[in-house]
Amino acid sequence: MATYNFALYYVDDSGSEVSGYTTYSWIKIDPVHWAAADQQWLAFRAAVYRRYGIPASARLHATDLAGGRGRPGGSSTWKRHDGLEVIREGLWTIATLPGVRVGSVYRRTQARGSSFREHKQDLYRSLVDTLDRDLGAQNSFGLIVMDGDGSDPAYARSHRSLGGTGRRLIEDPCFRRADVSQWVQIADFAAWSAYRSLRPDGRRTRPSSWYRDLLGHLDVNGGPIEA
Numbered sequence: 440m441a442t443y444n445f446a447l448y449y450v451d452d453s454g455s456e457v458s459g460y461t462t463y464s465w466i467k468i469d470p471v472h473w474a475a476a477d478q479q480w481l482a483f484r485a486a487v488y489r490r491y492g493i494p495a496s497a498r499l500h501a502t503d504l505a506g507g508r509g510r511p512g513g514s515s516t517w518k519r520h521d522g523l524e525v526i527r528e529g530l531w532t533i534a535t536l537p538g539v540r541v542g543s544v545y546r547r548t549q550a551r552g553s554s555f556r557e558h559k560q561d562l563y564r565s566l567v568d569t570l571d572r573d574l575g576a577q578n579s580f581g582l583i584v585m586d587g588d589g590s591d592p593a594y595a596r597s598h599r600s601l602g603g604t605g606r607r608l609i610e611d612p613c614f615r616r617a618d619v620s621q622w623v624q625i626a627d628f629a630a631w632s633a634y635r636s637l638r639p640d641g642r643r644t645r646p647s648s649w650y651r652d653l654l655g656h657l658d659v660n661g662g663p664i665e666a
Contacts, residue, residue, distance in 0.1 A: 444579035445470060448570060450612070451586050451626040452559070453502075453634035456551050460637050461559045462663065463566045464543040464630035465583075466622065472538025480621055483532040491521055498618040501526050501631030505646070523646065529628045530653040541654050543633035543663035544569065564597040565666040567608060573659075574607035581608055586623045589614040629654060633663050 447468050454461035468476060484495035493499070504522030533539065546562045548555065567583075574581050585594070595611040617623040629650075636650040655662060 444577065446574070446579060446581040447473070447622075448581055448583045449585075449620075449622045449626040450566070450583050451617075451623065451630040452563075453630040454545070454559075456555045458638055459547045459549055460545055460634060461548070461555070461562055462543055462545040462630060462634050462637070463563060464626065464633045464663075465541065465566075465570070466533070466626045466629055467540040467542070467581075467659075468536075468622075469538040472536075476536040476538060477621065479536055480532060480625060483529065484621070487525060487528070491517060491525060493517075493525070495621075499525065499529065499624050499628070500617065501628050505631070526628060526631070526646070527649060527653075529625075530632055530649055533625055533628060534653045534657060539657060540659050541629050541657045542659045543629070543650075544666035545633070545637060545663050546665060560593045560597070562666060563594065564600065567597045567601065569666065571601055571606055571608045575605065579607065582610060583608060583612040584620075584622065585612045585614055586617045586620075586627070587614045588616070637663060 447470060449466040449468070450463055452461070452463050481495060487493050487499075488495060504525050507519035507522050533541075544562060544566050546558055548558045570581060570583070583598075589595075589612070598608060598611045601608065615623050617627060632646065632650040632654065635646045636648070638647065650658075651662065
């Protein structure tokens, strides 16, 4: 009986209508390395708790952290600038996780409202096509895990459009809420940093190089690609 490799893809989006950018980034992990990588990330979460008072049960959301919003996990010692440090330390941890690769696709448009959402849906279809094609070239199979509840049928339609007996992405995307999935939070960090790298003229210039400097060696394409 033939045996095949298998990969998990944790996917998250970023971008905004104001900037015109919409992006999807993924964390690819071989299940063989999943447990070791998971323990390494949880060690980072333990360090975050000791230093910043944020428990591992609290969601880390890069946009909120970067904006200095609220007190994550109810921390009484939290300072506004601590959020960017948590993100930077988190990206450094991702860069050292065993068996992990990353990737990002993006599109820029002047569309707004429903037209912007259509561009975003089309970008996701391109992502699905790209991952499925890459899995075929590697004689492997994979499954996408995303943040959310699966209420948007556009995601499932993108997978079902693959069709045929040769598809390598199995099933529709699997949805997990970020507040209960450390791996979806990891994907969120990658997505936020990839988006920031596309906007070096934005309000926060310091993080614009973090994707390249910290995750660039893991990116399967050498950096975000237009799709």
